[in-house]
Amino acid sequence: MKPLAIHGGKPVRENYLPYGRQSINDDDVEAVINVLKSDFLTTGPLIEQFERAVACYVGANYAVSFSNGTAALHAACFAAGIEADDEVITSPLTFVASSNAALYQGAKVEFADVDLQTFNLDPQSVEKLITDQTKAIIAVDFAGQPCDYEALRKLANKYDLTLIEDAAHAIGAQAYGQSVGAISDMTMFSFHPVKQITTGEGGMITTNDQQYYEKLVRFRAHGVTRDRTQLIKDEGPWYYEMHELGYNYRLTDMQAALGLSQIKRLDQFIERRQTIARRYNKAFQSLPTMTTPYISPEVKSSWHLYVIQLNEQQLTTDRKTVFKALQKENIGVNVHYIPVYWQPYYEQLGYEKGLCPNAERLYQSFITLPLFPSMTDQDVNDVILAVNKVLKYYEVGGAT
Numbered sequence: 270m271k272p273l274a275i276h277g278g279k280p281v282r283e284n285y286l287p288y289g290r291q292s293i294n295d296d297d298v299e300a301v302i303n304v305l306k307s308d309f310l311t312t313g314p315l316i317e318q319f320e321r322a323v324a325c326y327v328g329a330n331y332a333v334s335f336s337n338g339t340a341a342l343h344a345a346c347f348a349a350g351i352e353a354d355d356e357v358i359t360s361p362l363t364f365v366a367s368s369n370a371a372l373y374q375g376a377k378v379e380f381a382d383v384d385l386q387t388f389n390l391d392p393q394s395v396e397k398l399i400t401d402q403t404k405a406i407i408a409v410d411f412a413g414q415p416c417d418y419e420a421l422r423k424l425a426n427k428y429d430l431t432l433i434e435d436a437a438h439a440i441g442a443q444a445y446g447q448s449v450g451a452i453s454d455m456t457m458f459s460f461h462p463v464k465q466i467t468t469g470e471g472g473m474i475t476t477n478d479q480q481y482y483e484k485l486v487r488f489r490a491h492g493v494t495r496d497r498t499q500l501i502k503d504e505g506p507w508y509y510e511m512h513e514l515g516y517n518y519r520l521t522d523m524q525a526a527l528g529l530s531q532i533k534r535l536d537q538f539i540e541r542r543q544t545i546a547r548r549y550n551k552a553f554q555s556l557p558t559m560t561t562p563y564i565s566p567e568v569k570s571s572w573h574l575y576v577i578q579l580n581e582q583q584l585t586t587d588r589k590t591v592f593k594a595l596q597k598e599n600i601g602v603n604v605h606y607i608p609v610y611w612q613p614y615y616e617q618l619g620y621e622k623g624l625c626p627n628a629e630r631l632y633q634s635f636i637t638l639p640l641f642p643s644m645t646d647q648d649v650n651d652v653i654l655a656v657n658k659v660l661k662y663y664e665v666g667g668a669t
């Protein structure tokens with residue numbers, strides 16, 4: 270057996286393979302350059318075109334673009350009417366933005382536990398947290414697998430809650446025959462470079478509700494409206510009114526151009542992600558030292574992340590050592606996510622360890638392997654080789 274790189278052996282590959290990265294081609298570059306030579310750098314004609322393209326892709330009536338996904342989530346919380354003393358239920362197994370958006374509105378965040386198989390919100394755990402103060406559920410489609418929206422929709426209807434979907438991982442995913450983006454009251458997408466398609470920074474909310482739509486549009490631009498039908502008075506053609514405390518959360522036309530060019534290849538990107546995930550599944554299915562991700566038969570995942578669980582009982586070492594060993598093999602592993610309420614800021618708000626035992630247990634066993642569309646077959650082979658090499662070495666009763 271070849272010595273591990275962490276012990277001074279030769280790494281599986283020469284250069285570092287990141288866990289995710291964007292795919293930019295000449296068409297993307299040209300689209301952005303064309304905007305730079307045009308009349309509008311920020312809000313111009315491409316904003317609406319990009320919004321229409323996303324709405325059309327997911328089958329929603331409306332789409333509103335934002336400067337990033339976090340701003341989009343903030344806007345969704347605003348449009349849902351979330352304010353001080355309201356409660357919002359979300360998952361702890363997510364990026365901090367999911368719950369921060371509720372905090373921005375002064376709400377209290379309640380963390381429900383996740384399902385051990387799908388890593389998504391457990392609807393039973395959600396229901397237990399619902400009170401008269403609860404205003405919304407922010408469901409997170411972890412790694413690109415949609416949540417159990419049959420159960421979450423029932424809860425939202427029963428208790429009159431707004432269902433907001435953090436689909437930062439899940440553009441192109443489907444659940445129960447519907448596209449993500451047309452399922453929840455409002456769905457957020459992120460176009461950060463590691464996500465399925467990118468605009469550098471960027472985000473979007475899709476919705477079928479006209480009232481949400483109008484609030485989202487105002488919130489993105491300082492709470493200002495120029496719509497003559499909405500004005501309280503009208504002093505003339507220059508006149509506009511600020512009705513709410515909004516922000517400057519606008520996307521630029523340069524970014525919209527990139528998004529429009531990228532969305533043409535979205536299906537292709539997701540197909541490549543699926544192919545790589547299938548190859549990983551096949552290569553790893555018989556390893557006793559890890560568990561490959563489970564995908565519910567009701568859904569189609571968009572495969573943002575490939576997250577494995579280490580089986581500690583089968584290993585002679587801990588997650589940290591396996592993680593470092595894989596990095597030394599030049600495989601850019603990552604961990605998604607540290608339970609949000611473990612963050613010092615949240616601890617200081619009074620959240621305590623032990624709140625969501627499933628999420629905590631999962632976090633401690635998780636490793637994210639590289640997965641992005643421009644990975645070559647050789648890159649995929651390298652990951653498989655390195656994972657086998659490291660896990661075989663640390664397997665109980667193995668080749669050590």
Ligand SMILES: *Cc1c(COP(=O)(O)O)cnc(C)c1O
Nearest residue numbers: 337338339364366437459460461
């Ligand atoms: C990326 C991400 C966000 C935030 O999106 P930005 O565009 O980076 O602001 C929110 N939630 C989850 C789960 C994410 O992965």
